[in-house]
Structure formats: C-alpha cells, structure tokens
Amino acid sequence: MVKTHIVKFVGTSNFKMFSNHMATIVRLAAQQQQQQKRGMATLKAISIRLKSVKNIQKITQSMKMVSAAKYNRAERDLKQARPLGVGTKEFYEQAEIQAPPEDEKKLVIAITSDRGLCGAVHTGVSRNIRDALLADPKERENTKIICVGEKSRAILSRLFANNILFVASEVGRKPPTFNDAAKVANEILNSGYSFGSGRIVYNRFKSVVSYAVDQLPLFDKNAVVSAPKLSVYDSLDENVIQSYLEFSLASLLFYSMKEGACSEQSSRMTAMDNASKNAGEMIDKLTLTFNRTRQAVITRELIEIISGAAALD
Amino acid sequence: MSAWRQAGLNYINYSQIAARVVRQALKADLRSEALKRDEVNVKFTQWKDGKPASKYIVFILFYLVVL
The missing domain is CATH 1.10.287.80 (ATP synthase, gamma subunit, helix hairpin domain)
Structure with a gap:
C-alpha cells in the first residue's frame, strides 16, 4: 500500500x-x-x-x-510588457492581414523554458504544435519549428527532428529581457528561411491558478503590403513596414516570453x-x-x- | 533608404544600439539599474537534417582531421 x-x-x-x-x-x-x-x-x-x-x-x-517570489516579479514585468504585444496584435487585426494562400511555408515558434517541475506548461505548448502538424502531412512538410527553451526541444525533436530550424536555450533561469527576444528575432531574420506566415505558441497567463495555450500570428512583408485595410494607417512606405515588422517580431517574442515565464512560475507554485x-x-x-x-x-x-x-x- | 540599413543593420540591431547608447548616457545611479536589462542569456544551436549542428562538434571533427 x-x-x-x-x-x-x-x-x-x-x-x-x-x-x-x-x-x-x-x-x-x-x-x-x-x-x-x-x-x-x-x-x-x-x-x-x-x-x-x-x-x-x-x-x-x-x-x-522561491517560485512564489519569482512569480511576483514575473507578474510585475508582464504588466509592463503587455502593451508591446497587444499593440502589435491590434495592428494585424485592424489591417486585416491574411496569409497569402499560395505561400505554404510556415514557421512555428514554441515558447517554453529549460526548467521542469512546473506542471503541464511545456507539454501544453508542445502538444498544440504536435497536433497541428500531425493532423496535416502537407503542413508537416512545409513547417519549420523554432524551439525557445530546452523543454520543447526535448518533446518536439522526438517527432519533428527534421523540422527544427534552431533551438534557443538558457531560457528560464533569469527573467527574459528584451535583448533576449531581440536576439531570437535577429536569429530568425538571419536564418535565411522565408515564410509566408507563422505563429508563436505560448502560454497566456490568466490568473495565479490558470493559464491557456494561445498563439500570436506572424506575417511576411508581402502579406502586410497586400492587406486589404492597410489604408487605415497613414504614411506607410516600404521602409517603414519593413522596420516595423522587424521590431514587431522582437516585441511579440518578448511579450510571449514574458507571458510564458509568468505562467510557468505560477504553475510551478x-x-x-x-x-x-x-x-x-x-x-x-x-x-x-x-x-x-x-x-x-x-x-x-x-x-x-x-x-x-x-x-x- | 536610411543609412543604418545601407550599412547592413536591421531595425532590431539599430534599436539595440540606440538603447545601449541611451543606457550609457544615464546618470550613474540609474545606469546600474538599466544595465541589468542589457544582458543577454540566450544561446543558440542550429539544427540541420534532424540533428543539432553544434559548433563544438565541428571543432572536434576539425581536430580529428588535422591530427
């Protein structure tokens, strides 16, 4: 017994x-x-x-x-980081950007961390990606995965080792900084992989006791330029859009990393x-x-x- | 086209450099706090054909070939 x-x-x-x-x-x-x-x-x-x-x-x-103390800090940081993510998301929604259907290349970014002992935080993110890729063999072929954090790498490399583009490790020991996110974004831009659309899969923090797997969209420059309602925004030329997309990639990553870190600490608690x-x-x-x-x-x-x-x- | 883009930087590099300069221009008491936000912890491993293409492995292979 x-x-x-x-x-x-x-x-x-x-x-x-x-x-x-x-x-x-x-x-x-x-x-x-x-x-x-x-x-x-x-x-x-x-x-x-x-x-x-x-x-x-x-x-x-x-x-x-320990995780209670870390959680308090993570929640405080998250409040400050939220406008970055929400603002960017709003732009995508207002301009009604859609992924060009002819470009099938996709990118999935899994936001997790290196550390375990925190419930189903990492499995939730990985399962979301796994289900999406297993459901459609065509998508499986055309999708590249970027793992932020060793935990998603450990789970996803079992099934989709060929799809992994690169892995960002050493995440989760300290709270994520904007420079971390900027470096990941830079690595994505320099990887030479051109994608039509993509998504960031992360854990959205709801309250101390709950979080949910959520995703943020990513788009190529072409998708943004050909968006039907882009005209609601004033004085956009090619350079501005390019710069903004680069910056928004970094800020979306930063925001999702903060959300992920916060849900991880609360879940570990x-x-x-x-x-x-x-x-x-x-x-x-x-x-x-x-x-x-x-x-x-x-x-x-x-x-x-x-x-x-x-x-x- | 702006000068920094011609120099091969993208907006992320550009804004990072700008942020670093601003942090360095702060007064001493504020600067130490701001410098904490300047650090980078992430490390990258490139993957190729379903395996991590580590620089370390390349280094070892290089040694084996040379010796």
Missing part, C-alpha cells in the same frame, strides 16, 4: 528529479523485507522512508517559496504546493504505520516474555 502511494506521489507531482532517488529507496526497502520476512522488522525501513519523504517535503516547500501536500499525506500515513508497527513489536515482545515466564512456572 505504501509503495503504490509513493508511485502516486511521484506521478502526480511530476517528480522526475527525485524519482530515481525514491526508486532506490523502494528497492532497498523491498530487499530488507525479503531478508527479514514480513512484519516487525520493517520498522527501520519505514523510518528511513519517513525521513526521506520529510526531506522531499522540505525541498518542495522551499521551491514553492501550484505544482510544488500540491507536491508538499501529497508529501504531507504520505508522512501522516507512514507515521501511522510506523507507530502501529512499533506497538506490534512491543506487544510481541511482551507476549514472548510473559509466555516464557509462564512456561517456567
């Missing part, structure tokens, strides 16, 4: 880091059980396990504290909270079994002494 509980604990809280550690403990405990038969002698095994679960709870609790709660439950159960076993050992020893004494009479 205890063992299944451990499996549940590891599974629900996404515990890759500790699962190895836990597996060895479980194995050790099983060996001891075999050596010393079932029953009283597992007292030591239980106390070892109890101690390790307590340590894990301490770790998850402090990780929660809840994940670590759940993990601590699960560990607490486990500790309660283990303490109970520990005490019960100890009681049983005492009772057995008493019975042995008493029956030994009775045999002498």
Whole structure:
C-alpha cells in the first residue's frame, strides 16, 4: 500500500528529479523485507522512508517559496510588457492581414523554458504544435519549428527532428529581457528561411491558478503590403513596414516570453504546493504505520516474555 | 533608404544600439539599474537534417582531421 502511494506521489507531482532517488529507496526497502520476512522488522525501513519523504517535503516547500517570489516579479514585468504585444496584435487585426494562400511555408515558434517541475506548461505548448502538424502531412512538410527553451526541444525533436530550424536555450533561469527576444528575432531574420506566415505558441497567463495555450500570428512583408485595410494607417512606405515588422517580431517574442515565464512560475507554485501536500499525506500515513508497527513489536515482545515466564512456572 | 540599413543593420540591431547608447548616457545611479536589462542569456544551436549542428562538434571533427 505504501509503495503504490509513493508511485502516486511521484506521478502526480511530476517528480522526475527525485524519482530515481525514491526508486532506490523502494528497492532497498523491498530487499530488507525479503531478508527479514514480513512484519516487525520493517520498522527501520519505514523510518528511513519517513525521513526521506520529510526531506522531499522540505525541498518542495522551499521551491514553492522561491517560485512564489519569482512569480511576483514575473507578474510585475508582464504588466509592463503587455502593451508591446497587444499593440502589435491590434495592428494585424485592424489591417486585416491574411496569409497569402499560395505561400505554404510556415514557421512555428514554441515558447517554453529549460526548467521542469512546473506542471503541464511545456507539454501544453508542445502538444498544440504536435497536433497541428500531425493532423496535416502537407503542413508537416512545409513547417519549420523554432524551439525557445530546452523543454520543447526535448518533446518536439522526438517527432519533428527534421523540422527544427534552431533551438534557443538558457531560457528560464533569469527573467527574459528584451535583448533576449531581440536576439531570437535577429536569429530568425538571419536564418535565411522565408515564410509566408507563422505563429508563436505560448502560454497566456490568466490568473495565479490558470493559464491557456494561445498563439500570436506572424506575417511576411508581402502579406502586410497586400492587406486589404492597410489604408487605415497613414504614411506607410516600404521602409517603414519593413522596420516595423522587424521590431514587431522582437516585441511579440518578448511579450510571449514574458507571458510564458509568468505562467510557468505560477504553475510551478501550484505544482510544488500540491507536491508538499501529497508529501504531507504520505508522512501522516507512514507515521501511522510506523507507530502501529512499533506497538506490534512491543506487544510481541511482551507476549514472548510473559509466555516464557509462564512456561517456567 | 536610411543609412543604418545601407550599412547592413536591421531595425532590431539599430534599436539595440540606440538603447545601449541611451543606457550609457544615464546618470550613474540609474545606469546600474538599466544595465541589468542589457544582458543577454540566450544561446543558440542550429539544427540541420534532424540533428543539432553544434559548433563544438565541428571543432572536434576539425581536430580529428588535422591530427
């Protein structure tokens, strides 16, 4: 019963880091059980396990504290970055830009980070891309993927290794800066891959407890120039549009990276909270079994002494 | 066509240089705070034919060929 509980604990809280550690403990405990038969002698095994679960709870609790502090900062940053993304999106909507149907080349940018232990933040983004590409084999052929963060690389390279254009790593240790986004944008422009349309897939932050996978559109210069309602904007020549598109690519990336970082921290906070709660439950159960076993050992020893004494009479 | 584009820069490079100059022109107490926003952490790995084309691997291969 205890063992299944451990499996549940590891599974629900996404515990890759500790699962190895836990597996060895479980194995050790099983060996001891075999050596010393079932029953009283597992007292030591239980106390070892109890101690390790307590340590894990301490770790998850402090990780929660850390991510709570980081989350506060990320949310503050996000508020400042929001106008950049919303403004750019508004331009695309007002001008009613549409991707030219004849140009099939597409670009998908997955915004994740290098760090795990934060629930389904990274899988959500990767799954969105995976479903879109698997649904249409033609699209799969004509789409290139850019992975921002090692986590999306790990998931997407399994299925779409040939589609990956480049990977941007070292994301997520520190809050993203505009220079980070500018560098990614620059790398995209210099990669020599020309795409008709594209999208940025990221996690949009809603509140502390919720986020959703969302996407931002990207367009080529030709699509913008031939947009039907571009005339609502005044004095646009080729140079302005080119410069604006370059800048908007960087600012959209920056905005989505901020949104992603914020949802990641909030999600890590809840994940670590759940993990601590699960560990607490486990500790309660283990303490109970520990005490019960100890009681049983005492009772057995008493019975042995008493029956030994009775045999002498 | 503007001079910076003729020099081979795009708008991102141009605005980055402008931002750096502005940060350097700030007063000392504000500058230290602004310089924190100037850093870049991202690193890139190019992928080719479904494999990461690392510069490091090229470097090792180069060594193997030379030695």
